[in-house]
Amino acid sequence: MSSRTTSSRCSSPWAGEPAALGRLIAASCALWVASGCLEGSGRGVGDVGATSAVDAGRGDDALDPRTGCPLNPAPGPDEGPRAYMTLASSDQVAVFDLSDPTSPRALRCAPIDPNPDWSDEPFDLAADPRGWVVTVPHGFGFLLGELWSFEPGAVDSPRTLELVGEPDHVALSPDGDTVYVTALQNIERPLGPYTEPGQFMVVDRATWAVEAQYPLGLGAAGLDVAPDGSRVVITSAGTDELYVYTPSSGDFRGVPVGPSPTSGSPTYQPFYVALADGGALAWVSALKSDDARLIDLERGELLAAVDLGEGAAPRDIVWLERQGLVAVAATGRDEVVLIDAATRAVQARVPVGPPAVTGGAPYGLAAVPGSSWLLVANSANPDTAATLGALVVIDVERGEVVTERPVGFGPRMIAVVP
Numbered sequence: 029m030s031s032r033t034t035s036s037r038c039s040s041p042w043a044g045e046p047a048a049l050g051r052l053i054a055a056s057c058a059l060w061v062a063s064g065c066l067e068g069s070g071r072g073v074g075d076v077g078a079t080s081a082v083d084a085g086r087g088d089d090a091l092d093p094r095t096g097c098p099l100n101p102a103p104g105p106d107e108g109p110r111a112y113m114t115l116a117s118s119d120q121v122a123v124f125d126l127s128d129p130t131s132p133r134a135l136r137c138a139p140i141d142p143n144p145d146w147s148d149e150p151f152d153l154a155a156d157p158r159g160w161v162v163t164v165p166h167g168f169g170f171l172l173g174e175l176w177s178f179e180p181g182a183v184d185s186p187r188t189l190e191l192v193g194e195p196d197h198v199a200l201s202p203d204g205d206t207v208y209v210t211a212l213q214n215i216e217r218p219l220g221p222y223t224e225p226g227q228f229m230v231v232d233r234a235t236w237a238v239e240a241q242y243p244l245g246l247g248a249a250g251l252d253v254a255p256d257g258s259r260v261v262i263t264s265a266g267t268d269e270l271y272v273y274t275p276s277s278g279d280f281r282g283v284p285v286g287p288s289p290t291s292g293s294p295t296y297q298p299f300y301v302a303l304a305d306g307g308a309l310a311w312v313s314a315l316k317s318d319d320a321r322l323i324d325l326e327r328g329e330l331l332a333a334v335d336l337g338e339g340a341a342p343r344d345i346v347w348l349e350r351q352g353l354v355a356v357a358a359t360g361r362d363e364v365v366l367i368d369a370a371t372r373a374v375q376a377r378v379p380v381g382p383p384a385v386t387g388g389a390p391y392g393l394a395a396v397p398g399s400s401w402l403l404v405a406n407s408a409n410p411d412t413a414a415t416l417g418a419l420v421v422i423d424v425e426r427g428e429v430v431t432e433r434p435v436g437f438g439p440r441m442i443a444v445v446p
Contacts, residue, residue, distance in 0.1 A: 089133070091134070094118075095115070095118040095120055095137065095436065095437070096115065096118055096120075096416050096434070096436035096437050097115075097118070097435070097436060098134050098135065098136055098137065101136035102125070102133075102136055107180050108125065108126075108127060109126035109127055109129075109444075109445065109446050110123060110124060110125065110126055110155070110444070110445045111123075111126050111132060111394065111403055111419070111442060111443070111444050111445075112124075112160050112443045112444075113405050113419060113435070113440075113441070113442045113443075114150040114151055114162060114405075114441050114442075115137070115417070115436035115437060115438055115439055116147070116149045116150060116151060116437075116440045117147065117149075117436075117437035117438025118436055118437040119140050119147060119148050119149070120137040120138065120139055121137060121138045121140060121150060121162060121178075122136075122137050122436050122439075123136050123137065124433075126444065129396045129421060130401065130421055130430050130431055131431060132403075132419055132421065132431075133433075134419075134433060134435050137436070138178060140162060140164055140176055140186075142164070142174070142188070146166075148164050149164070149165050149438075150162050150163070150176075150440075151163050151164070151165055151195075151196065151440050151441060152198050152392075152440070152441045153198065153441055153442075153443050154198045154199050155443040156200055156204045156445060157180075157445060158204050159178050159179040161175060161177045161198055161200070161207055161233075162175070162176045162178075163175060163195040163196060163198050163209060164195070165195055165196065172190040172191060172193060173193050173194055173195040173211065174188050174189060174195070175188070175189045175195060175207065175209060175231065176188050176189075177233070177236065187236050189231065189237070189238070191211065191229060192213070192227050193211065193213065194211050194212045194213055195209050195210070195211045195229075196210045196211055196212045196249055196250075197209070197210045197249060197250050197251050198251075199252060201253060201257050201275070202253065202255060202256065202257045203257065204233065205232070205233055205234065206230060206231065206232065206233060206239075207231040207232075207233055208228070208229070208230060208251055208253065208260050209228070209229040209231060210226060210227065210244075210248040210250070210251055210262055211228075211229070211248060212226060212247050212248065213225065213247065213248070214226075214266065221293040222247040222294075224246065224247075225243035225245065225246060225248075226244045226245050226248025226249070226262075227241060227243060228241070228244040228262055228271075228273065229241045229242075230275075242280070244264065244271055245264025245265075245266060245269060246264060246265070246266030246267050247265035247266040247267075248264060248271075249262075249263045249264075249298075249299045249300070250263045250298075250299050250300040250301045250313075251263070252301050252310075253303070254303055254306065254307025255306060256306070257275065258274070258276070258307065259272055259274055259275075259307055260272075260275065261303060261307075263298040263299055263300065263301050263312065264282075264298070265294060265298060265315075266293075266297075267282075267294070268284060268295055269282045269283060269298070270282070270283045270284075270310060270312065271283075272325055283310075283328045284328070284330070285298045285312055285314065285321050286330055286333070287330075295316065296316055296319075296321065297314055297315040298313070298315075299312075299315050299342075299343070300312070300313040300343060300344050300345045301313075301345065302345045302346050302354065303347065304349070307325070308324070308325055308326055309322060309323065309324060309325065309331075310322070310323045310325055311323075311345055311347060312345070313342035313344070313345040313356055313357075314333075314342065315341055315343075317333070318336050318337065318338060318339065318340040318341065318360075319333045319335050319340075319342075320333070320334045320342065320345060320354060320365075320367060321334075322334075331372075334367050334372055334373065334374065335374075336356060336358050336361070336365050337358065337361055337365075337377075339360040340356075340358040340359075340360050341359045341361075342356045342357060342358050342365075343357045343390075343392070344357045344391060344441070345357070345393070346393045346394065346395055347369075348395055348424060350398070350399075350400075351400065352368065352369050352370055353366050353368060353369060353375065353424055354366070354369055355395075355402055355422075355424065356393075357390040357391055357393055357404065358377075358390070359389050359390055359391055359407075361377075362379060362380060362389065362390070363377045363379050363380055363390065364377075364378045364380055364393070364422060365377055365378075366378065366424055375427070376427035378422055378427055379429075380404055380406055380420050380429065389407035390405070390406050390407075390420070391406070391407050391440050391441070392405035392440055392441035393405075393442065394442040394443055394444045395444070397444070398446070400423050400426075401423065401424075401430070402423075402424050403419060403420070403421060403422075403442050404419070404420040404421075404422060405417070405419065405439035405441060405442040406418040406419070406420045406432070407438060407440070415437075416435065416437065417434070417436050417439035418432045418434050418435060419433045419439070419442070420432050
């Protein structure tokens with residue numbers, strides 16, 4: 029890649045993680061070509077939206093067609109039940125009021141745009157009552173990636189921290205004092221073979237400094253933290269493994285997600301992970317094999333592989349303890365799949381599509397604690413550059429969509445603070 033010049037790789041809203049479906053890669057490249065980005069005309073996606081006939085709402089719910097963010101931002105501090113969603117294609121994080129999770133309201137957007145001439149593609153985020161942190165991979169140029177931190181009452185003055193290129197996923201320790209970050213390091217080879225070791229970083233939230241950094245596997249991607257903070261589990265997409273990190277000792281151990289772990293050219297391509305049973309079990313979404321895999325981390329054993337359907341290209345995965353379900357974003361099939369954890373079988377398939385558009389692209393997921401509501405960051409139709417994304421609310425007990433709220437361009441990941 030070269031800074032501020034045409035790249036041989038389209039820097040797309042799908043950057044920051046390997047895409048399993050060629051149509052998603054091609055569609056995102058087409059988006060950027062359509063927007064003029066690859067012809068040096070600047071940002072692009074916002075420009076397309078500005079001239080497109082999109083239903084952006086009216087009154088307090090009206091959205092700016094350039095960014096898909098509220099035209100009338102709500103004043104006041106960032107407190108109360110909230111959802112935060114990255115908008116990779118418009119360099120924003122949308123903030124939603126979750127006072128009524130069945131009717132979320134977009135309050136405002138926080139711009140994440142240190143490089144205005146190109147898309148910086150904020151990707152993953154984690155949040156707690158102390159604030160929220162966001163990974164910013166920087167899709168173009170020889171720019172270091174960054175980690176941004178926002179605090180309630182100071183959303184206009186975030187802290188930033190330079191990291192190794194392509195920071196990808198992020199998670200907080202249960203006490204909120206530590207930030208864990210992965211870096212993929214292989215974005216120019218989204219389908220492999222992976223040749224560069226991924227990176228895993230430990231950041232002190234108070235000093236806002238990297239405490240430790242480790243090369244890890246090939247293509248370090250998703251991660252999750254045990255409820256007691258005793259372990260962090262990281263996916264290695266290029267070696268078909270999970271790495272279990274113990275914060276107290278700094279030790280790692282590898283756990284395969286299937287037979288014969290590969291080196292560089294994955295068979296399963298594990299990318300997202302959700303811990304269950306107090307961190308003893310790991311549910312993993314496998315992009316290449318189109319399934320969700322259940323791993324016993326204590327014994328290092330594959331317990332189940334649940335078929336999600338051809339072309340599922342699964343992204344985010346979450347454990348819904350209250351219902352005993354696992355939810356998986358089957359991005360390639362425009363649906364969220366609900367798996368019964370006891371029977372290890374598909375219980376329901378929930379079609380997800382943005383308003384007035386055929387075909388969605390569910391991506392990030394987040395459960396609202398103590399409820400049956402699941403929030404979905406829906407990236408809208410990947411074949412249509414100017415289509416608004418949506419925040420979708422699913423009732424997992426009924427297995428159906430409750431509401432959809434159009435917002436932004438390129439929604440990716442989502443986090444909830446109850």
